[in-house]
Amino acid sequence: MFRSTFGLLVAAGLCVASVGRYDRPLFREVVGNPDGGGAVRAGGAVQLEGPDSSRFTYTKLVSGLDEPMGMAILPNFDVVVAERKGAVRYFNNATKEVSTIAQFNVFSGIEDGLLGVAADPDFKNNNWIYFYYGVGGEKSVSHLARFELKGQKLNQQSKKVLLEVPTQRQYCCHSAGHITFSDGLLYLSIGDNTNAEEIEGHTPIDERPGRELSDDQAATANSNDYRGKILRIKPEADGTYSIPDGNLFPKDGSQGKPEIYAMGVRNPFRISVDPKTKFLYWGDVGPDTEVPGSEGKMSYDEINQARKPGFFGYPYFLGDNEVFPDYDFATKKEGPGKDPQKPVNDSPHNTGIRDLPPAQPAFIWYGKGPSKKYPLVGKGGASAMAGPVYYSDLYPNAPYKLPEYYNGKLFIFEWIRKWIMAVTMDANGDYVAMEPFLPQLKVVAPIDMQIARDGAIYLLAYGTNWFARNTDSGIIRVEYTEGNRNPIAAVSTGKTIGAAPFKATLSAKGSKDYDAADKLTYEWKIGTKKLAGEEITHTFTKPGTYNVVLTVSDQHGGKGTATTEFKIGNTPPDVKIETTANRSFYWDNAPFNYTIKVTDKEDGKIQRSRIHAGFTYLAFGKDLAGALSGGEGENIRYAATAKLYASLDCKACHTMETKSIGPALKEISKKYASDTGAERMLARKIITGGSGNWGSYPMPPHADLPEKDAREIAGYILSLSKTTGPTPLSAQLKLTEHIGKGTEGAYVLQASYTDNGANGIGPQKTASHIVLRNPLIQMEDYQEGNVGVVIATQHTGYVSYIANITNGKYTRFNQIDLSHIKNIRLRIQEHGAGGTIELRQGSRDGQLLGKTEVPGGRLEDLKTGWKEILLPVNGGAGVHDLFLVFKNEKFKSPMFHIDWMYFESDFNP
Template sequence: MTTRQFCTATWLVLASVFCQKAHSQSAPDSTRFTYSTLASGFDEPMQMAILPDQSILVAERKGALRLYDAKAKKLGTVAHLNVFSGIEDGLLGVAIDPGYEKNNWIYLYYGLGGERHISELARFEYKNGTLDMSSKKVLLEVPTQRTYCCHSAGYLTFDSKGLLYLSIGDNTNAEEIEGHNPTDERPGRQLSDGQGTSANTNDLRGKILRIKPEANGTYAIPDGNLFPKNGEEGRPEIYVMGCRNPFRMSVDAKNGFVYWGDVGPDTEVPAEEGRLSYDEINQARKPGFFGYPYFLGANEVFPKYDFETKKEGPGQDPAHPVNNSPNNTGIKNLPPAQPAWIWYGKGPSKRWPLVGKGGASAMAGPVYYSDLYQDAPYKLPEYYNGKLLIYDWIRKWMMAVTLDEQGNYVSMEPFLPQLKVVAPMDMQIAKDGAVYILAYGTNWFAKNTDSGIIRVEYSEGNRRPIAVAHVSETVGAVPMKITLSANGSKDFDQNDKLTYTWTIGKTKLKGKESAYTFTKPGTYDILLTVTDSQGAQGTTTSQVKVGNAPPKVGLTTLSNQSFYWDDQEFDYKVSITDKEDKPIVKERVKVSFHYLPFGKDLASVLSSGDEDARFANTKKFYSTLDCKACHTMETRSIGPALNEIATRYAGQKDAKTKLAEKIITGGSGSWGSYPMPPHPDLSPEKAEEITDYILSLNQKHNSLPLQGKQLLGSHKGKGTEGAYVLQASYTDGGTKTASPIRTSKHVVLRDPQIEMEDYSDGNVGVVIATLNTGYVSYISNIRNGKYVRYDDIDLNQIRSIKLRLQEHGAGGIIEVRTGGKDGPLIGSLNVNPGKLDDLKTGWKDVAISLKPTKGKHDLYFVFKNPASPYPLFHIDKMLFGK
């Protein structure tokens, strides 16, 4: 788990320009990259290890060691270790021995469960899907503190010489640093002093270790580490020190350079780029001290802060750092501090604009060399030869960094920007040249459906097909019949013919479309394999849960379901049935009716089944922010849970203003000393909107009856942008084998006036509102045969449409049709010609009478005048009338 956990109300903005390339090769054709999700639904995946047969071991933080079986294309569980998974500890690292094909050794790094506060680096024998627990050999024990969060790191990797590297975080209190670096030397505050870990030569935390594993389960110290092998100056295992949270690292296979991402602090100390809160990508060409907690970035100096007097003094000299802390058990005179290689803060970076802004968790992947993959079928193109791949867990980007022959930074550019990875956690290259990416998923400390193993292939010749599966139902009761479709699958090689195979357990089905019936409850993986005429295959896996039928919620009305009119009544009737719940449990029914001042696009947001329509748009906006890096809904992370906040501030009159101000200005002290950074890019209105949403989590709302009427009067005097929302939902009780399921239905009523430029589809022009148009926007360049379409309009009780138009052109006919440009004609209007050169032609209102029509339809306005090649007229807006 990374620890750069600050909330921000800004979203990732990547610059659209690319940095200078080190050579003249053009970027590869993006269509030659194919992607497949091999497995998903992990519970906090931390690191992966690619086995010789392309199967993949994945370490999950809570202790599970998972296996993706490449042959069976299934995800299983190998073992579940007893680990301490509090704070950010747990099962953090997994790596296979370079001689795995002969010795079957794997290495795991984890917080040991129980009373001993240590983390273990241990070797096990893993063979044929089984982890032999009796084969355990503990190579190394690292004493830790489990009182304060955070910084565990825990990544494992080997270099080309068979040396094992382990990154370990500083394990220092990140919450009570008062806007400074953690150097609290007061008695009893040793857990808040990084000088006792990162800058302590006799402590393994805040370091990258390098050892040589031995056959008997011990290790030797290789030549060339930072300190002598006799330990007189410091622990001889240390290769790099002065790290905060060296979360992800790699070793250059050719020159041995070590690269790692160090996740930075949140401080209030002024710096060259904003505050001294940089994340770093570091390069170690040799062993060294990389500055923390005294320096950051290009050796920018932290002032010496006295936590007792709250006063700042002169900082350290990077050339001669001295550790005089009473918590230091190592040498005092440290090696010269090495500057970071790439560094960036929360704001836009002047040096590296592509990295964007906001929350950050910098990580380093491998350096790619073409000649290491000579015969690999999916190796990356020569364009990437010698480039370092880096990525950011929070900002969700991946970059390729170009180096010169000496290993100096030249430029960076987006790597696979078309691939949207949700929180990239690990990146490795397999022996066949494919790039594997481990995605953590959206929510912290949670099992995420959007977590997974992504395989990326590049092909110069025949390309693998891309498998896309559509499953008609993903949850249901026994028996459960589903239909399967591979219609979205494709192959970029035009002459390839595709065949389709569906695998469900031991059953195999053929065909682009198929069907299957489940007769037993359980969770099933459905594997789609798409094979081209040359034998290349693409796969994708879907999951189906059988054993509980979703509730059925019906919502009927005699009223129009698209629009509201002044002081009309909206009648409704809700019906609920559930296969398992008999009778329906009244307390699980929720019916609500609200007027929302801003209702545009609300229907698309509510289609996901949002619990409270009032905050549907707010939740959608909130999901685009990285505040969830600090705050989960139910459980405390670095920041409090949203429900905690709602409970604390319930009933306080000034809570809304206070919280909104804090979101914008930042601060600390309310929930501990871990600082909440400011969010100056967020408007007061947006901050209050988020605050309203959070405070609502503690409020109880009574449900309306299943049948009734609602007066439509709340909109009057509030413009045309608002909407009424009637929402009904039911959450069933689940079954012994399946979790509860919630089903909801809604009706959104909007103002009957629609601006013509708000069409869903069409081929007319739009004139934007300016001073010259009287601040009116309208559709223009309306010629013979052109059209506009408006989706899902309920025509029940609609008798006419009033158009505001301008007779500025050749004139013609407006046809109103349903279902298509040639669909049934339900109304038409002749528009007189006007003078093309008369820009003062006024707007006028005209009405189109409609044939009585029931139900919802896509509404087409088709414009005709076969005799004229010129524009016909302009239209501003329309008003639906009863």
């Protein structure tokens, strides 16, 4: 559960996505390094100005991957993707199509599976590609294997196993498995593969007999074990490998595995090698301990930098070599920790050397709470990753290479927190500062980041939910352009789902080019058919799924593309809620009638059991309409709370139906269904975090979440196992539940229907709703306007209102039904020149529905003088945007103040 760092920046007035530059003085202060430097300074020298965000364009090449773990960009810009469950996916850059070219037999339990992929540096000549995966079957091993890939065909017979890594499959977790190359040398990261579930608030150093699978001293701190290491080898042409000079241990294996370059790592999920300095970087996903440290509990994630081979501390040290106590799992007592300069692995499970190399501190580290040292990283759950180090001169003729501003910067990224940072270093490689990179892009769980030879950045998004095929997963290509900027393609269309024949109108009018003088041309590709023009029509005559690709070009050769998917063969259901009552407001004891009607072209006869309907009163629901885009009818009591829940980082670990990294929400609800104290207990758990109830995976704390919100979320979760009788599809109701409960509440009626699917197109869902709110609306709650707002203070008598109302100004209130409305009662202060209030429909110049005059006046005490006046309403039935327009053409000075407006009904109780 995590609130976005960038949201906090925007709240502070630092909307970096819109300003496009990172050289604002206040921004420098925020991103400045912990030693007092700034994001645009290194060693006292002012660096180049950051690039304008309009020079970056983004294209999503692929969507809907099933747990993508890594990618390999081929010389022709085709992309090979490894999916954890064993599929090898191939994106053809020429056709823009995706296919499955292989399915490995993998063991995919406890985070294992097909984990890594990399093309040989000489792929153009030898067609070799490497994979790292847990081998399916009874034998607990993982393979680093080489295959031949030609013409989108992976030759399984060409398999050469370079390395077999023994593993254990009894306990979870940490597999890592990333592959990268530098100077012909292959680097492979391997997780500690140690029991992370029974650590009793410490690191796994359980030395009791038979507990070697729970002792990281048998793995990551063991020089004779591949686990918890980063290996460096030189692949040979015959499918074997040799040991390069400069690894951590001698080539003869006398002190440890000669392949080891870095040891003492936990879950080195993504690694990269600086192409110039040859420094090795990796993100290490940290443990979840209860040990106090300098940044809260010692549960830090790390970005590490290895300038030479070495031992990087785990499980004895973390962060800046902060020391874990020695914990005896037999006696449950703590003792003094190890010496970082002379660490000793004296575990009886250790089969390697006893005296380890000095521990190397992390390059960057941060915990679950706010970081004092690196404030931009945010807080909450974490999963640190390391990307490439960029050098402009390595891409001399690349059309999309990044500007000099990023020269020598390291890119790091966060899977859970969903950010990318550019890290500035000095000439020695020491940390100077970090700053957000492409915050406007908002990649959902970035899991790989690479730079192609044309300078474009490729990002692989894992997607929202763990262990799932996510619609928001995929490959994103980011292009930066100097000089002429690429057009940004945008497709607008109406419905994209329906029965055949289906006539579609597509427009490219939303496309733009930041070089205003450029002339744009438009090409549409639908299968093999090509069409030209800013707007086209096309009829799909047969059922199927079709991708329509728009390419927008300028006269200088700049191009931008956008893709829209059409699903032809199944018309979405039509769900209507009919009523003769007002659709916006409730009044005391007012009648409310409704009828829900559902039709579906392909289903024909509608099954009542497939219609979900619900009617409820929410005590705090006045702003609920936006929260209803996807709730089910019978469980709308907590629809707003569900939206609050979705805004946090809970979805990273919890899904509705199935176990992810944490238990399913419905599973939690069932467990505590009969516990009367469950709501309070769960609310505290949400705020404070913790582990142990459902396994060892900890839930991060949310200390800033108000207890009221935490109680609402807990109540929402507990409601998921409750069942109620079906809401009738037609009823005549009397609205009374709100009486005596203030003005914040709302009645909500919702109906939805999911059809059966047809003609190869899956089921489609349609939902409709009506939200009835209190007829008194505070004027400062307008959706759009250009008036001023005075905040409630002692000076105003604790009343908020709108002010600075001069001729021609307005306020807009969205989607209000004036059916059965005879007057609008306004509470005003005659403080100013006076003037006319007009009620208009649809726009500031729309149909005039009524007006009223406010006389001028002056008040010495703004706590007094409030009056109510009537604005008669004539017509306007139906739901429309309403505008209050203020006029006084004689005076330019402010006219009056308005506190609220109340919609009076023609209902007579």
